[in-house]
Amino acid sequence: AQSVAQPEDQVNVAEGNPLTVKCTYSVSGNPYLFWYVQYPNRGLQFLLKYITGDNLVKGSYGFEAEFNKSQTSFHLKKPSALVSDSALYFCAVTGDSNYQLIWGAGTKLIIKP
Amino acid sequence: EPEVTQTPSHQVTQMGQEVILRCVPISNHLYFYWYRQILGQKVEFLVSFYNNEISEKSEIFDDQFSVERPDGSNFTLKIRSTKLEDSAMYFCASSPSRQITQPQHFGDGTRLSIL
Numbered sequence: 001a002q003s004v005a006q007p008e009d010q011v012n013v014a015e016g017n018p019l020t021v022k023c024t025y026s027v028s029g030n031p032y033l034f035w036y037v038q039y040p041n042r043g044l045q046f047l048l049k050y051i052t053g054d055n056l057v058k059g060s061y062g063f064e065a066e067f068n069k070s071q072t073s074f075h076l077k078k079p080s081a082l083v084s085d086s087a088l089y090f091c092a093v094t095g096d097s098n099y100q101l102i103w104g105a106g107t108k109l110i111i112k113p
Numbered sequence: 114e115p116e117v118t119q120t121p122s123h124q125v126t127q128m129g130q131e132v133i134l135r136c137v138p139i140s141n142h143l144y145f146y147w148y149r150q151i152l153g154q155k156v157e158f159l160v161s162f163y164n165n166e167i168s169e170k171s172e173i174f175d176d177q178f179s180v181e182r183p184d185g186s187n188f189t190l191k192i193r194s195t196k197l198e199d200s201a202m203y204f205c206a207s208s209p210s211r212q213i214t215q216p217q218h219f220g221d222g223t224r225l226s227i228l
Contacts, residue, residue, distance in 0.1 A: 051213060101148075101156075103156040105155050106156075
């Protein structure tokens with residue numbers, strides 16, 4: 001069965017420091033991986049995706065994510081955090097057997113000035 | 114940038130009543146989805162819809178639920194005889210194709226509260 005794990009409920013980072021939000025997955029076949037961000041009272045905004053190709057994927061707002069097949073991980077990163085990055089971040093995966101997105105539980109990212 | 118719009122933003126309904134949640138997908142998109150997020154829990158897939166038919170549905174999407182595209186622009190989720198546990202945020206999404214390279218675009222959601 002497909003699954004996604006986001007092991008941290010919350011990540012606290014000082015503004016200007018690098019941030020990492022962790023995601024691991026389990027899927028049969030090739031994984032297709034996504035990161036979405038949710039601001040308060042808003043929907044889910046697409047940040048970036050890994051389909052194939054380079055393991056380092058760049059997305060919106062300076063975020064990037066690294067696909068690691070051996071560790072089945074797709075951690076979200078940003079070199080220098082902004083207070084405005086504070087939000088809820090969701091990792092999602094689907095396999096090539098269907099197109100249902102399976103979601104992680106979400107990680108609350110708090111960036112402190 | 115075109116957006117998926119959902120109405121209402123908040124719906125309060127008595128248990129046992131029917132509720133219809135409305136979505137206007139992005140105009141040139143062909144695939145439509147409903148997800149729900151119970152407070153404090155994961156986002157869960159409910160159903161996908163293409164060419165006026167359900168493409169896939171989850172175990173959650175039982176006979177209580179139905180979807181429809183009544184007029185070529187709106188995409189609705191109907192919940193018959195609502196239960197307390199139907200209280201959640203319901204998100205509509207659309208994508209231009211079923212290719213996984215095309216990400217799904219989400220609306221801001223409808224918060225459904227069942228009393």
